[in-house]
Each structure stands twice: as C-alpha cells, then as structure tokens.
Amino acid sequence: MQLIHCPWCGPREEVEFHYGGQADISYPDDPAALSDQEWAEYVFYRDNHKGPFAERWSHSAGCRRWFNAVRDTRTYEFLAIYKVGEPVPEVPGLDTTKTEVRA
Template structure:
C-alpha cells in the first residue's frame, strides 16, 4: 500500500485497485488495455463472452438455433473469457479473463490471440 494525496492506493497486481479516502471509501477498478495500458473502468464497455464462433450459414438455422446463438451464453461463477472495448480510449476490442465473483481481471490479451492458460495460482488470486 502506498500513500496517495489524502488516501491510500492498494495494488495486488491483478488490476484491482482500492482507493480509501478519510471521509469515504470507493473502489475503482483499473483494466489493462493491451494497447494503452491501465485505465479506469469507466473508459471500457463489456462486449460479452469471447471466442464465440458465428454460424457459417445463419440462414440455414432454425429460429431456436439462431436464438441459441444470439442470446445463450455461459454465465459461470468464476473465470470467464470476455470481449471488452476501450470505448473512451483507443476504441479497440480486446479479450480478458475475469473472475465473475470478484470482478478481478486475470489477464487481458489482443483479439485474435488464443485464450491464455490460467495457472491455479492466478485463479486463486483472482478469487480473493
């Protein structure tokens, strides 16, 4: 932890920073854009689950199959790969692995890159 102006910033290396001010407490989530570096979460928008393949021939799908593709996504309690957009920065999409229980980001990586392996240690740290 390090002093900063009239409060404290704590960084555990996962991209989750806590700002504690004397009269109030607020939590700010910093997300690491692979193109721009760390920025405040208000600069980003979530684009849903990552690594979803679009059907080759959407016209051949039934209504139920098309609805399945459009709306049904995994919603795990734990790690998930998601697309994010740095909307108020470089405006580029990237992928991230985030723990849904804590909102901590394990890793961010460029679109087109394969999903990185997450070590048990990284997963445990993100779950804290």
C-alpha cells in the same frame, strides 16, 4: 475505481470500457440456414458461471479497440488480458473447452 489494462493504451479507469459478452463465440458459417431456435440460442444463450470467464471488452473511451480478458466473476478481478485472435492464456479454473480463437 478499478483499473483495466488495455493492451494498446495501458491501465485506464473502468468507466472507459464496455463489456461485450462472452469471448471467442464464432459467427455461424451459414446464418440463413439456422432455424429460429438455433438463431435464438446463438444470439441469447451464453455460459454464465462463477469463476474465471473469458470475455470481450472494448476500450470505448480510448483507442476504441476490442480485446479479450479473463475475469473472475466472483471477485471482478481481471486475471489476464489478450488481444483478439491470440490464444486464450492458461488461467487456473478457466474452462477452455468451449473457446476457440477468432481473428
């Protein structure tokens, strides 16, 4: 069993958490103006590469808060945990060119 560190509750077993997709994806400013193709790309198209990856997680069986984590998709190791709205931590190999801080 792997432990995931919740920023509010501390380390807990992974069964208490739910994956929420790629972190720091901004909601479109005017979603009604998007074409069907643009909306589909926003909803379904996400980066999917090997190595460090910024993700959104929820401590669904605990405090129920959302937070971000950098996880190595090759090893499943959590490399960094940070609250939503905080800057993405510097992690070797993490591509931060596509991330932006959301509050």
